[in-house]
Amino acid sequence: MDIQIRNLTKSYGGHRAVDDISFDVRTGEVLGFLGPNGAGKTTTMKMITNFLLADEGRIEINGRAIDDGWAKQHIGYLPEHNPLYDEMPVIDYLAFCAALQNVDKSDIPSRVKEMVRICGIDTMKHKKISELSKGYRQRVGLAQAMIHNPDILILDEPTSGLDPNQIVEIRELIKNLGNEKTVILSTHILPEVEATCDRILIINKGKIVADGTANTLRKQAQGQQVLRIKIQAPDNQVVADALQLIPQVRTVEIVDFGSGRFELQSEPEVHSNEAVFHLCASKGWVLTEMIPYETKLEDIFRDLTMN
Amino acid sequence: MNQSWVIAKKELASFFNSLIAYILLIAFLLFTGIFTWIYGGGDVFFRKQADMQVFFNFANIILFFFIPAITMRLLSEEKRSGTMELLLTKNVTDRQVVVGKFLAAFLMVCITLLFTLVYYFSISRLGNFDHGASITGYLGLLLMSAAYIAIGLFASSITKNQIVAFLLALFIGICFRFLFGFLGGSMTGWLGELFNTLSLQNHYDSIARGVIDTKDVIYFLSITALGIYLSEYMVSKRS
Incomplete structure (x- = not known):
């Protein structure tokens, strides 16, 4: 699914967190969102996922405005800091997320099973989430985002807290997903953007300051x-x-x-x-x-x- | 509705996975049981009357304190831990979330009251038992619980702190239960009338006497609806 974003603006108490941003993301594209802390990455993602409403501007998915929340079931979201219900066992939690995302009741066990396999949490699946290490928590976060096989994935710092091997695995996973899905991910790790993203968007102080592949950005920066x-x-x-x-x-x-x-x-x-x-x-x-x-x-x- | 049910089931399970549900059940049954059967000068054997008046009086008081304890974490904990964001970006509306949470707390109260049906059946065999009054008594408890839960839910929706949510729910509860009735009694004219109408105790008393007046039912349902609506509004502000 394609995402079109036009003149998106969001202020928090007079401070413009996102200031008149416009960009498109196409199906099969992995877009890397870069920017210093407080640049407006997370705010933009929260608006695309329908958690926050934009002050101005519009977000369309396949040409249809998302205001009424119709697109939620097509979006998988991994928020920053990866909040999870600590007291729930992993598979119960994934089943809960699947049910909320309107996955058919008969399909829920197989979807949960598949996510457990893809994200490599098989040995942990009966544990409470509070007992997991940070890396495993992050995998559970990814699993819940993908549980309903969404067309769009919004991942806010997906590899934070993972060890180098896991980072490589997750990057590989995101890259594969990117072939058929629309992926937007934010990160502070620059080599990660180069390794996983087809396109890079750098934002600073709520505005887009660069948009292109790693190579075009290099050319622009250094003629x-x-x-x-x-x-x-x-x-x-x-x-x-x-x-x-x-x-x-x-x-x-x-x-x-x-x-x-x-x-x-x-x-x-x-x-x-x-x-x-x-x-x-x-x-x-x-x-x-x-x-x-x-x-x-x-x-x-x-x-x-x-x- | 389907989504609300999914949330309600999850919340209910988390009541029973933590100690909350068991503490509530044991304490509730212990207190009402003692005062209904054994002690206090008002118990069935002392009064030699086969009715549930004492039970309803005590159930009413105990629920007044316990419902805020059930509702305090419903929304505030989601806000504190950040899971609210994850929940609301799923395929659910703000209203479905709030209604689901309300349902969970209400079902918890229903389950608690279900255990007291033992009292109902045993007392009804002791003598000349007024079934109608007991059934309206239960109805009154359920209506009042719904109103308290909605108040507690609202209190939980405006803060990230469970203790604040608990105290606030208790405070609003005290206003509706005691303060408004007191003000209504001590004031004259339309203001006194208004406070008397707002007083939860007045409406509860008339149902507890066995009289179901649509006015009272509408009163409880309005408070419930208002509480749910305000909670939804607070959630939609995303603060």
Whole structure:
């Protein structure tokens, strides 16, 4: 199912938590929601899940406004902090969630069984939720979100509290789900977005500051290629001057004059690797290092959200 | 309705999974049992009368304190732990949640009263027994419980703290039970009339005497509906 969000605004006592946000999510897309704490990620998710009402703007799913709550049964939601009924045994809880989501009474046991299998909570299924470790709680949270096989999954920090192995499993799971479902997930862990999401949305202070795949964001943030090189030559000043004369090179920055380290920024859309190599070859200099430097998602994130 | 029933069943199960249900049952049966049969100068054998008047009087008082204890956590705990968010994003409306919680508490009271049917059957064999008065007595208890539960539910909907919810429910209960009747008796004119109408005790007394007046029934049902409605409103504010 497709989600369309138009001019969504929500204020808490004069503070605009979400400020005129518009974006679309398509079926089969995993959208990563990034942003510093308090940026409005959770508020946006709460509005999509119909928990909060928007002050302004509209949310549509398959072209139909969600105001009357019709879409709830198509949405699976894992809230932040993963609240659960501590006193309930795991399978009772999952059966309760299934019944609330209008799963056919005859299908409930098989759905519960399947979720227990997919989320790997088989050994814990008869325990009370209060007895579970954080990782298992998180799995129960995921299981309840998917119990009715929803078309849309909204996951607020799905991997928090999991150990590295579990994180990989859950990411794998989300990726597979993303093939046929619409998934929106929020996280603070940047490599996670790269690993699981088709598209990234960075929001800051309630506004969208970036929207695209990890690659397009990189391109936007850093138009030119950056090379870090180290050259062994008799006179480093000569090297610096010669590098500056390469047509593809825009600027040369001397990082460490003594050891011959330079940072080259290329002209837009071209690479300078070959030219640098040929220059060194023709002059007989030894090129000991050449590192094409990619802007990290962390840097983009920091650029966009710190002012 | 179906969703409300799912919630009611879950709540009822959690009463019985914790100690609440058992404490309530034991204490209720112990107190009403002692005063109905054994002690207090009003028991059946002392008065030599086969009626349930004493039982109804004590049941009324005990429920007054116990119903807030049942209702206090119904909504406040969901708010405190954050499970309210999860619940309301399921395929349920705010009203279904509130009605489900109300039903759970009401069923709990029904189950409690069900055990006292033993009194009913045993006393009815002791002598000249007025079945009509006892049946209206039960009806009065149920109507009054419904009103108290709705009040307790409302108290639970405005706070995250169970103790606050309990005390608030008790306070509102005291207003309806004692304060309004007292004010009604000490004031004249339309104000006195108004407080007399609001007084829960006045309406309960007339039902307990064996007279079912639609006015009284409507009074209890209105308080119940108002309590449920206000709870729903508080839930819908998401505060």
